[in-house]
Amino acid sequence: MSSDAYGNKGSRARGVTRRRFVRSAALVVGGSALLAACGDNTVAPASSTTAASGTTATTAAAGGTATTAAAAASSGGPITLSHWYHQYGEDGTQQAALKYAADYTKANPNVTIKVEWIPGDYDSKLNAALLTPEGPxxxxxxxxxxxxxxxxxxPLDDLFTDDIKKDFDKVALARNTVDGKIYGVQMINDPQLFYYRKSLLDKAGLKPPTTMDELINASKALNSGKVKGLYxxxxxxxxxxxxxxxYAAGAKFLDDNNKPAFNTDAVAAAWAQGKTLASxxxxxxxxxxxxxDPSAFDQNLAAMTWNGLWAMPTITKTFADDFGVFPFPAAGPSGKPVIYSGGWAEFVNPKSKNVQAAKDYVNWLWLKSADKQQDWSLSYGFHIPPRISTANGAAALKSGNAATVVDLTNKYGxxxxxxxxxxxxxxxxxxFTNVVQKNADPKAELAAATTKVQAELDKVLKK
Amino acid sequence: MASSKIVPASPKITSDADLNAKGRRKRQLQTTLAFWGFVGPMMLGLIIFAYVPIIWGLILSFFDARNTITPTKFVGVDNYASIIGDDQFRNSIVTILIFALFIVPITVFFSLWLAVMVNTVRYARAFFRSVFFLPTACSYVVASLVWRITLFNGLPYGFANNLIYFFGLDPIIWIGTANPPYYWVVLVTVRLWLQVGFYMILYLAGLQDIPKELYEAAYVDGARPGWATFRRITFPLLRNTTIAVLLLNLIAAFQAFDEFYNILGAKSGLALLARPPLVYLYNIAFTNQNYGAGAAGGFILVSIIIVITLVQGKLLGFGRSENQ
Structure with a gap:
């Protein structure tokens, strides 16, 4: 073997490689910088479309049906819109979402809605997708x-006419407003509260708890070997x-001037009660x-559970009328019962190539089609429709435990x-974890959390 | 040597200098093409998916980037300061050190023990080797879910609780209490089960490199097979393997995410019990959408891993030859 010849060639080849490597690496880096620059550029035209579409939208909202508006916005050929949902737990929800999409295409043949059903950590996947030009x-x-x-x-202000605003749940509207502009259409309101088994509470000679102390006592009294007190x-x-x-201690996260308002003696006392319950x-x-998921309650693993209104159909199926509901009880003398009302809202991505068509679809599905809103809110899990007229027309929310939840939400939500x-x-x-798991002092922990929240507020608000 | 495999040496070298140079150029071109054919796609992937993101991340870490990955406002080392200043980040480093303290020695012990056992077994060798290696092919997510939902759930009918009931003990809440911290049992066993087979294979390779003559010589000198030969011959000659296992294991432990995320969650009240740096950073970047701070945290973590690895390598003498 002529090792010399090979050695020579090898070294020369390596020399070339290194030079070429640097050159091609520079090319790739430069290329990706270019790509990134393109990525930035897409933001600008998109926002200009938003502005432009804002003017056409007023005519659409005032003028005719969503159909004509969509046709007007999409005179140039077929449009495909991607619509993201998180994975709802109730059977039939995905089919319903697909059916709404198909119905819309039937009415607007040039618009196809691509429903994306996202399982797992929806928020993180959504956040990542929204960073790219190819988001939903x-x-x-x-x-x-x-x-x-x-x-x-x-912004979706043009979808909210005065009539619609009057007919829309105030909390839900405020929840989707920033600096006076409305950005989201609340799809469903999801109050969360306690469910309890009536027969088990009766047997223990108890009434539904109205204070934290009563809740702690009830959990202790109902705890019996295989059936735990509370989940x-x-x-x-x-x-x-x-x-x-x-909130149950009478405080809130932030006051009206966006300053932390949760570091009070009442909250510290409430947290101490929470620790008592947790331990x-x-x-x-x-x-x-x-x-x-109501499975644990349905399988009789606990006598009381925390859950959302959405779980009521399943729980009714299991226990018929052997269950009741109560709000999160008042904590301390200054406290009051509370119900956290969550839910989901629909948004339009301003980076979309078809902002107007997307707005028309949202308008059609979540503001115009009362039948679909009723179906979505009540045919699978239970939710409260944010449209007041739609909620009033919902027979399922008129009686029994569901009616109680609606009343409580209006009162304490x-x-x-x-x-x-x-x-x-x-x-x-x-x-709070430090208080419960590590025996930390509630006052000190609340003070520490206040400092952190204030630091975060400073960063968010300074922009 | 490698190039001789790609391009066979031409059988005859002509005396004509011109032809010779032409042939060499052709060969050279072939070699270059072959080199890029093999290395190019991988290099391209590496550049696009590793180097560009790393550089991008480094730039981002000096900028304020919330809800965007475009550097918007230069903030100097603010992101680094806020991460280092956060007691939760420092706690996460303590958490991962505790985790490493458990998992590294246990893995080294069990993988060595398994390798020695599998190496001495005389029948069904292939079966034993593959059966212990098999969990390596399992996903961390799947294993974590099995551990959390089936083996170590808090109900009396969970596998672990059935097992301890057999010994007359009450059911235990494995995941969910700080005192006693049973969740470490769950976190350590799942990783042990998943990775012990891989390190066992490394040890097996090391074991088969030890010359038989050494043992024979030892027996002639009166050594008994078993502990004495293991302590005097096997373990010392596996030094380099052990160092590699220690280093790889420690780096892997510092990068732990899947089992913590899937067993304790990222946002629930449980997460704080044992939140490793990656879960902490995941929250900052992907939940809070503060990508600048997330990137800064990533670089801090990488620096910590590099320092620890270098110190460990220095102490253990990684790369030193046997007779030094």
Missing amino acids: DIYEGHLTNSMVQAGQVA MGNDGGIGLMAGNLV SNTLLVGAPTDWW YGDLTIWNAAMGTALTDA
């Missing part, structure tokens, strides 16, 4: 100020209690599914704040 055209989610600042939501999720109720106890050894922890983001939520939950 229409998506459900929860509005935050940061989404508005980042240009991830298109509030596999984290021992920490995630649910941290926030609800703030009473009467909570079910380690169930196969988490609290939002509170919703999310758009300024309150995930980082602030984590700070609060972490603080």
Whole structure:
């Protein structure tokens, strides 16, 4: 073997390779920078379409049906809109979503709705998709100020005529408004509260708890070997209690000037009660599914459970009328019962190539089609339709436990704040976890959480 | 050597200098083409999916980037300061150190023990080797769900609770209480089960490299098979394998995410019990959408891993030859 010749060739080949490597690497890096630049550019034309479409939209909203508006907006050939849903747990929901999409295409043949049903960590997948130009055209989610600042939501004020505004749940409307502009159409309101087994409470000689102390006592009294007293999720109720106890103690996350308002003596006392409940050894922890799935309650693993209104049909099927509901009880003398009212809202992505068509579809599905809103709210799980007229027309919410939930929600309901983001939520939950799991002092933890929330507020609000 | 495999040496070298140069150029071109044919696609993937994101991340870490991955406002080292200043980040480092303290020695012990056992077994060798290696092919997510929902759920009918009931003990809430912290049992066993087979294979390879003559010589000198030969011959000669296993294991432990995320969650009240750096950073970047701070945290974590690996390599003498 002529090792010399090979050695020579090898070294020369390597020399060439290195040079070429650097050159091609530079090419690729440059190319991707170009790509990224293109990515930035797409934002600008998209927002200009938003502005342009804003003018046409007024005529559409005032003028005729959504059909004509869509046709007007899409005179240039067929349009495909991608519509993201998180994975709803109830049977039939996905089929319903697909059916609405098909119905829309039937009425507007040039618009195809591509329904994307996203299982797992929906928020993270959505957030990642919204960073790209290829994000969904229409998506459900929860509005935050940061989404508005980042240009991830298109204003929908033109869809909300005065008549619609009057006929829309005030809390839901406020929940989707930032700086006076409406960005989302609330699809469903989802109040969360306690469910209890009537027969088990009667047997223990108890009434539905109205204070935290009564809740702790009830959980202890109902706890019997195989059936635990209460189920509030596999984290021992920490995630649910941290926030609800703030409101149940008569405080709130932020005051009207967006300053932290949860560091009060009443909240500290309420958190201490929460710790007592969490460490009473009467909570079910380690169930196969988490609290939002009623399986654990249905399988009689706990006598009381936290859940949403959505679970009521399943629970009714299992226990018929052997169950009742009560709000999160008052904590301390200044406290009051509360019901957290969550839910989902629909948004239009301003980066979409067809903002107007997307708005028309949202208008048609969530503001115009009362039959579809009723179907979505009541045929699978139970939800309260945010349109007052639609909710009033819902027979299923007129009697029994469902009617009780609607009444309680009207009386005690509170919703999310758009300024309150995930980082602030984590700070609060972490603080309460320290109280429960690490015996930390509630006052000190609340003070620490206040500092963190304030720091986050400073960053979010300075923009 | 590698190039001789790609391009066979031409059988005869002509005396004509011109022809010779032409032939060499052709060969050279072939070699270059072959090189890029094999390396090019991988290099391209590496550049697009590894180097560009790394550089992009480094740039982003000095900018304020919320709900966007476009660097918007230069903030200097603010992101780094806010991550280092957060006690939850420092706690996450403590968490991962505790985790490594458990998982690394246990994995080394069991993988070595399994390798020695499998190596001495005389029948069904292939079966034993593959049966212990098989879990390596299982996904962390699947294993975590099996561990959480089936083996270690908190109900009396869970597998682990059935097992302890057999010994007359009350059911235990495995995942969900800080005192006692049973969740470590769940987190450590799932990773042990998943990775022990892989390190066993490394040890098996090491074991088969040890010359038989050494043992024979030892027996002639009166050593008994078993502990004495293991301590004096087998273990010392596996030094390089052990160092590699330690290093790989520690790096893997620092990058733990899947089992923590799937067993304790990222956002629930349980997450705080044991939140490793990657789950902490995942929350910052993908839940809070603060990509600048997330990127900064990533670089801090990488620096920590590099420092620890270098120190460990130095202490253990990684790369030193046997007779040094």
